[in-house]
Amino acid sequence: MSKQPYRSELGMISDILRVTMDYGREGTIITTIARRANLSHYTATDKCQKLIDFGLMESRSDKKSNFFTITEKGMKFYEELERFTETVQAIRIRY
Template identity: 60%
Template sequence: MSKQPYRTEMGIISDILRVTLDCDRHGAIISSISRKANLSHYSAIEKCQKLVGFGLLESVNNERNRIFIITEKGMKFFQEMQKFIAIAQAVKIRY
């Protein structure tokens, strides 16, 4: 039985963007992102902050939680990344 390889940074970013995209314009709280993207709470916060810095996500505080919402730029980036991943998998490149 072979060991499953760890995800790359791009794989993690893809998972986070997919979670926030699935939540539409309502956004996702960090615990939901952490759970659905299979990341520790701390790692999820760190990665989301990085994506906010790049303009792919925006962060909004409501009365109890911090919500992350995918931006238009983030949606376009995610779509292009999915195209790249499909090509990389077709030629057996690990992304």
């Protein structure tokens, strides 16, 4: 029997997008995303790559770090996800 995850994948993605929105166009490094979204480094990296693949985030590098930023598409997705979450909570469904 496997352990049920603490959050759904959508919950993790929502947290990652929120963190990147907080940092704006400057972006932030994966360690900050992992810490503020309460995820392991590996999980944060995996989810960020998925978000990049779908055009919801971008990654850019300088000499020593990769910075992650949210795209316009990512902001719209996050807003819709927040509306969905509010609706789900209002009707008391666990997702």
